[in-house]
Amino acid sequence: MSVVGARPNFMKIAPFIEAIDRYNTSASLGEKVEHILVHTGQHYDDNMSRTFFEELGIPQADINLEVGSGTHAEQIAHTMLSFEPVMLDYDPDWVVVVGDVNATSACSQVAKKYNARIAHIESGLRSYDMTMPEEVNRLITDRLSDLLLAPDRMSCDNLKREGASEKSIELVGNIMIDTLEKQIEKADELDLLSIVSENLYEGQDTLESLNEGQYCLVTIHRPCNIDDSSIMDDLVSWFGTEVSDDMTVVWPVHPRAKKMLQQFNLWDEMINNPRIALTSPLGYHELLRLNRDVRMMITDSGGLQEECCVLGTPTIVLRENTERPITLRENGGICMLAGNDIEVVKQKYQEALEMDRRPYRPELWDGKTAERCVEAILSMDDCTAD
Numbered sequence: 001m002s003v004v005g006a007r008p009n010f011m012k013i014a015p016f017i018e019a020i021d022r023y024n025t026s027a028s029l030g031e032k033v034e035h036i037l038v039h040t041g042q043h044y045d046d047n048m049s050r051t052f053f054e055e056l057g058i059p060q061a062d063i064n065l066e067v068g069s070g071t072h073a074e075q076i077a078h079t080m081l082s083f084e085p086v087m088l089d090y091d092p093d094w095v096v097v098v099g100d101v102n103a104t105s106a107c108s109q110v111a112k113k114y115n116a117r118i119a120h121i122e123s124g125l126r127s128y129d130m131t132m133p134e135e136v137n138r139l140i141t142d143r144l145s146d147l148l149l150a151p152d153r154m155s156c157d158n159l160k161r162e163g164a165s166e167k168s169i170e171l172v173g174n175i176m177i178d179t180l181e182k183q184i185e186k187a188d189e190l191d192l193l194s195i196v197s198e199n200l201y202e203g204q205d206t207l208e209s210l211n212e213g214q215y216c217l218v219t220i221h222r223p224c225n226i227d228d229s230s231i232m233d234d235l236v237s238w239f240g241t242e243v244s245d246d247m248t249v250v251w252p253v254h255p256r257a258k259k260m261l262q263q264f265n266l267w268d269e270m271i272n273n274p275r276i277a278l279t280s281p282l283g284y285h286e287l288l289r290l291n292r293d294v295r296m297m298i299t300d301s302g303g304l305q306e307e308c309c310v311l312g313t314p315t316i317v318l319r320e321n322t323e324r325p326i327t328l329r330e331n332g333g334i335c336m337l338a339g340n341d342i343e344v345v346k347q348k349y350q351e352a353l354e355m356d357r358r359p360y361r362p363e364l365w366d367g368k369t370a371e372r373c374v375e376a377i378l379s380m381d382d383c384t385a386d
């Protein structure tokens with residue numbers, strides 16, 4: 001049984017399900033894997049969920065728990081309550097969880113109480129920032145997991161330092177890159193200007209052109225950024241002046257960010273600026289297409305740091321720390337931590353303007369991670385059977 005809940009989970013589960021299907025086509029009858037997909041329903045809007053299932057060819061979830069929004073405790077509690085009967089009904093041998101969202105840790109806890117074995121894909125990432133809800137989710141999930149499927153050696157080292165046994169840790173590479181590899185051709189067929197024009201929020205002037213290397217992409221959704229009116233104020237006025245003088249700003253706005261921008265009375269200011277293109281959340285292919293030719297990315301997303309690293313997009317990370325240090329410049333990547341102090345952000349922006357694209361692929365970020373995940377789970381099964 002595998003579990004997804006929120007947008008960043010979907011691109012991680014798609015290649016895993018495909019790898020199971022591939023394995024099953026050559027496995028003998030008694031060796032086939034029976035797989036059930038559970039969607040907790042943490043993300044439920046079409047453009048946060050359904051679009052991704054369709055684009056990435058993920059089969060419809062067998063079970064949708066429909067937990068929806070809420071505070072962290074509400075979301076986690078609802079997920080656990082709804083997931084418990086599913087565990088009782090299906091009694092899976094393995095529960096496979098991905099990433100670090102509330103669905104990941106909530107379902108891990110229930111799964112362990114019912115003695116299922118847990119495999120965690122994207123294990124061992126650590127920001128060492130306990131104010132991040134995702135860090136709490138990562139720690140809980142890894143502590144409960146029987147198989148720790150890590151994306152890079154730094155993550156393996158984190159797990160070892162915390163006392164995880166060597167035999168439970170497997171370096172498999174980054175599963176998001178499997179999806180990137182598979183989808184890049186489809187993304188490349190899309191037209192830059194159409195992507196933005198077709199997704200603009202109501203009230204915005206149509207864009208006349210959007211040219212390669214002449215726009216930047218902004219994505220912001222972390223509470224530490226968007227819940228603070230002075231940070232948002234600084235960023236919005238900087239985007240509206242200095243940045244938009246240099247290039248078009250394209251900002252696909254996360255639902256939570258939109259809510260806060262409206263609350264802080266910043267929404268209208270941006271809608272009325274013709275050099276800022278505010279769009280609804282974009283699909284996977286659309287964002288990937290924009291990322292291919294963007295001048296720079298300004299983001300607080302973890303997944304985008306990884307995609308930008310592989311594509312070589314100069315990236316300013318609006319965070320003080322990252323659980324993905326392998327993507328940073330000092331470790332071979334192209335991402336720069338800037339936090340959210342506007343003066344530091346401006347300084348990093350000047351540096352990014354000088355940078356060329358520089359793609360970097362860490363070890364095993366080769367598009368074959370999902371296969372290694374399936375192999376690792378099955379070989380752990382074999383060892384236990386012996």
Ligand code: UD1
Binds near residue numbers: 007048
């Ligand atoms: C969640 C994940 C975060 C991930 C992010 C990607 C946790 C703790 N956080 O944060 O790790 O990077 O998803 O998007 O799991 N909303 C909608 N429609 C939706 C989903 C959400 O309108 O389909 C709104 C709701 O008002 C909700 C808010 O967005 O209250 C936040 O959603 P939530 O799932 O709580 O957390 P994210 O901020 O999206």
